[in-house]
Amino acid sequence: MNAPRISYLIPSVTKTNFIKHVNIGKIRRISSSIYSYTQPERPEPKQTETETTIIDNYRLVSGIVLTRPPQILRDPHPFEREYYLYQQKLEQIHSPPFPEDFYFKKGSIAEKRWKEKKVQDKKNALSIFSRFNDKINTDKNSDDIEERDENINDDKSFSDVEEEEIKIASRITQDDLNNNLKSLNRALQRTLYLIVKKPRNEYSWQFPQGGVNLKENLVQAAARELEEECGNKMDVWFVGRRPIGYYKYNYPRDFIARDKNIKGSMVFFMKAHVFAGQVNVDQKEIVDFAWVTKQEMMQFVPEPYYIAVKDMLSEF
Amino acid sequence: PGRTSMIRFEEFYDTTLSDDLMILSYKDPKTEKEFIEKRMKKHPPLTKAALDVDNPFMRNRPPLKPRGGKKNQPIPPPQSHKTIPRLEEVYVHCMIKQAIHNKQHLLSGIMALQCITSERPRIIYSKTGVANWKLRAGMAIGCVVCIKGPPMYTFIDKLVEIVLPRLKEWHGVPMSSGDSNGNISMGFPSNALSLFPDIEGNYDSFPLMTGFDVTFNTTAYTDLEARTLLSGFQIPFNVRK
Numbered sequence: 001m002n003a004p005r006i007s008y009l010i011p012s013v014t015k016t017n018f019i020k021h022v023n024i025g026k027i028r029r030i031s032s033s034i035y036s037y038t039q040p041e042r043p044e045p046k047q048t049e050t051e052t053t054i055i056d057n058y059r060l061v062s063g064i065v066l067t068r069p070p071q072i073l074r075d076p077h078p079f080e081r082e083y084y085l086y087q088q089k090l091e092q093i094h095s096p097p098f099p100e101d102f103y104f105k106k107g108s109i110a111e112k113r114w115k116e117k118k119v120q121d122k123k124n125a126l127s128i129f130s131r132f133n134d135k136i137n138t139d140k141n142s143d144d145i146e147e148r149d150e151n152i153n154d155d156k157s158f159s160d161v162e163e164e165e166i167k168i169a170s171r172i173t174q175d176d177l178n179n180n181l182k183s184l185n186r187a188l189q190r191t192l193y194l195i196v197k198k199p200r201n202e203y204s205w206q207f208p209q210g211g212v213n214l215k216e217n218l219v220q221a222a223a224r225e226l227e228e229e230c231g232n233k234m235d236v237w238f239v240g241r242r243p244i245g246y247y248k249y250n251y252p253r254d255f256i257a258r259d260k261n262i263k264g265s266m267v268f269f270m271k272a273h274v275f276a277g278q279v280n281v282d283q284k285e286i287v288d289f290a291w292v293t294k295q296e297m298m299q300f301v302p303e304p305y306y307i308a309v310k311d312m313l314s315e316f
Numbered sequence: 317p318g319r320t321s322m323i324r325f326e327e328f329y330d331t332t333l334s335d336d337l338m339i340l341s342y343k344d345p346k347t348e349k350e351f352i353e354k355r356m357k358k359h360p361p362l363t364k365a366a367l368d369v370d371n372p373f374m375r376n377r378p379p380l381k382p383r384g385g386k387k388n389q390p391i392p393p394p395q396s397h398k399t400i401p402r403l404e405e406v407y408v409h410c411m412i413k414q415a416i417h418n419k420q421h422l423l424s425g426i427m428a429l430q431c432i433t434s435e436r437p438r439i440i441y442s443k444t445g446v447a448n449w450k451l452r453a454g455m456a457i458g459c460v461v462c463i464k465g466p467p468m469y470t471f472i473d474k475l476v477e478i479v480l481p482r483l484k485e486w487h488g489v490p491m492s493s494g495d496s497n498g499n500i501s502m503g504f505p506s507n508a509l510s511l512f513p514d515i516e517g518n519y520d521s522f523p524l525m526t527g528f529d530v531t532f533n534t535t536a537y538t539d540l541e542a543r544t545l546l547s548g549f550q551i552p553f554n555v556r557k
Contacts, residue, residue, distance in 0.1 A: 080322070083318070314332070
């Protein structure tokens with residue numbers, strides 16, 4: 001996967017310095033003056049297990065695509081709705097006669113209730129053939145096709161209609177109406193992805209990511225980085241040990257690299273599911289977070305990043 | 317006719333499960349090659365005559381197959397988004413021993429299977445006789461029903477939501493289950509039948525409660541992939557052993 005390189009605005013460095021940097025071929029040592037003009041140098045990390053893996057002068061980074069899968073069925077397309085309605089009518093018309101003697105004992109209460117229901121249905125019989133059966137809808141008191149089907153199945157399985165009216169929660173939650181991007185209880189039909197805001201001005205929003213140490217694999221690094229950045233208050237499951245995406249980028253000119261040889265990072269994204277919990281912002285590694293759908297992510301994340309990342313995200 | 321509603325489990329498979337399965341069942345080219353070669357190894361080699369290309373008798377004829385009637389393990393196709401393991405069909409089968417002395421006992425099993433699966437089962441006749449059980453060849457001894465598509469998903473839905481949680485002393489599908497070609501089977505005791513809502517409603521209509529077994533046929537090529545697929549549908553496996 002050839003990810004596009006980020007082209008950053010060249011900072012106000014003297015022209016000679018800049019040319020020196022670009023024209024020399026494969027430079028291993030870059031003069032410190034180019035990197036140290038904006039901020040003081042960072043301290044050297046410990047040379048133990050916390051040493052980041054570097055491959056071909058690129059820092060190996062493990063990113064986490066933390067997803068909250070859809071919680072409810074998607075809304076059917078209007079054509080789908082019509083099709084299902086039509087098929088239901090056909091089924092009602094063409095179904096074999098119902099074996100009442102098998103299912104109901106003679107003289108039982110269930111039989112009596114069933115006979116009453118049959119009389120009711122006969123009254124509504126004509127509306128089966130009408131295009132907009134409002135009557136049937138209001139009788140069964142349902143908005144959803146699935147609910148209506150449940151009711152039809154209920155008749156066949158003879159569950160008591162009077163006991164325990166099942167209350168179905170609304171499909172659009174309060175967080176949907178308030179557009180609360182931090183809530184996991186939003187956009188129940190869609191997949192939500194976690195993006196975090198790093199404490200910098202440009203290119204701040206991204207998936208949580210962090211360097212892979214020498215003695216750990218991608219998933220272990222991902223789990224560790226997620227805990228470091230987002231806290232340990234989330235119940236997370238990683239989908240296998242294989243990455244789902246790859247993104248290689250060069251550091252901007254004004255970024256202080258710990259090791260001067262490192263050109264940039266290559267990120268391997270690991271997919272994970274979140275079951276419960278919430279992100280804990282500690283203001284150190286991340287400043288803000290949001291649970292967004294694939295389309296909403298475009299407003300947060302820079303364009304080259306989105307182009308590199310969009311193909312591994314689900315459409316649903 | 318056609319479908320009357322959206323199928324919950326199928327939508328779940330399409331939106332989330334298939335993506336995860338693609339990641340979990342992916343083999344890098346080296347591993348894939350090794351797996352295919354391992355399967356090919358067990359296939360008997362072609363005879364000299366079959367390999368001979370210049371043989372004038374084989375001109376314009378389909379190539380000779382290897383000798384022997386042994387069925388070989390299928391060789392999986394090169395992996396792609398189309399080869400993600402998927403549930404194909406489910407067979408629900410019950411053998412009713414009491415049908416040996418009284419054929420009417422079969423009816424109970426047939427009606428039960430029909431109520432559970434909403435499809436008409438077909439009767440199985442014994443192929444051989446067993447003298448100890450007074451069984452003769454050709455006797456009606458059991459019934460089986462194959463369900464695909466919407467009825468299959470509704471059946472699994474009922475199993476996972478209602479029946480399996482209520483089973484007593486059941487620790488999950490055994491890990492040894494599986495025919496190494498991606499099909500998993502599980503058996504149920506006779507009290508499991510009464511847990512189905514279709515049968516719970518009119519329990520008295522079924523004089524004889526029998527146990528039954530369920531076979532999940534998937535498009536997976538290994539046991540592990542089939543188990544992963546079924547686990548995705550929330551069917552628990554007994555991991556203890």
